[in-house]
Amino acid sequence: MNRSMYLVGLVVVAIGIISSSLFIVDEREKALVLQFGRVVDVKEDPGLAFKIPLIQEVVRYDDRILSRDVDPLEVTPLDDRRLVVDAFARYRIADVNQFRQAVGTGGEATAARRLDSILRAETREVLGSVSSNDILSSDRAALMLRIRNAAIQEARGLGLEVIDVRLKRTDLPRENLDATFGRMRAEREREATDERARGQEAAQRIRAQADRTVVELVSDAKRQSEIIRGEADATRSAIFAEAYGGDQEFFRFYRSLEAYRGALLENNSTMVMSPDSEFFDYLKSDTATQR
Known part of the structure; x- marks a missing residue:
């Protein structure tokens, strides 16, 4: 047993x-x-x-790919226009032996904090070397690559492999928003004023061109009308001359009628004439006295 x-x-x-x-x-x-x-x-x-x-x-x-969100941090680009940046990184433990030697018993939490410091430092350094317009434009992809490459070298000492770094959000500090919006509004108003001025200048050119065209058309019309009137007067004079040569009595009769029409108008000047005057020859008989 x-x-x-x-x-x-x-x-x-x-x-x-x-x-x-x-x-x-x-x-x-x-x-x-x-x-x-x-x-x-x-x-x-x-x-x-x-x-x-x-x-x-x-x-x-x-051994999986891990993510690390970087707390929002302020950066100052070359143009001194402060920005608030949010970023995140993806990484993995590449050399577990080096990782243990670097962080000791702190493990992954200690490594994450040290990686956070690396990312913040590299983000400030890279974004501080360019203007804010570069950060806010499509060139930010190249900037993220620069941050990633710099972080790779620093993180290698921790036994970490940085796979990717991304900028999630890039904003102005809240206290700068009103001033920035004011500058943007002033810029847009200036552009609108310039555009209106250019429009008014173009309108004045068009009006001046139209006025000149009107003057030219009116002048040409007057010239043509004077030519036509002169030709008509010449034709009339020729007809009168021909009529005078063909029948002198008719011509004298016609001239007398024209004289009556001009002299006997209403509100015309008063004339005192003898009834026996030659002026009334065609009023007293059908035919004038032969001379």
Whole structure:
């Protein structure tokens, strides 16, 4: 009986020793085997692994791609126009042994804080070397690449691999918004004033051109009308001359009628004439006195 219990005890102890010497490495993690705080083995491949019970311990780290949001920070570009920038980074633990040496027992939380400091410093340095227009334009993709490349070098000492850095939001500080909006409004008003001035200048040119065209058309019309009137007067004079040459009595009769029409108009000057005057010859008879 005692021997059976002894064997059972040995089996239990053996099972305990074996179970404490075995551990499983998940595919989403990496593991370090530590002996008295010193790294003695690195387990990166998923599966079953062994360690010395009681003497060695296992520390696990995430092998997936991690994200880190950088708290909003103010940057001052070359044009002294302060901006508030939000950024985030994606990274992974590339060298788990170097990672352990850099952060010690602080683990991933300590690494995240140190990476945050690296990203903030590189963001300030890169964005401080360009103007605010470059940051707010499509060129920001090149700026994010510069931040990423600089952060890669700094993060390598932590055993980290920086995969990507992105600027989520780039805004003006709240106290600067009103001043900025005022400048934008003034700029737009100036552009509108310039546009109106150019429009008025163009309108004046068009009006001047139209007035000149009107003057030219009226002058040409008057010239043509004078020419036509002169030709008509010449034709009339020719007709009168021909009529005078063909029938002198008719011509005198016609001239007398024209004289009556001009002299006997209403509101005309008063004339005192003798009834026997030659002026009334055609009023007293159908034919004038032959001379």
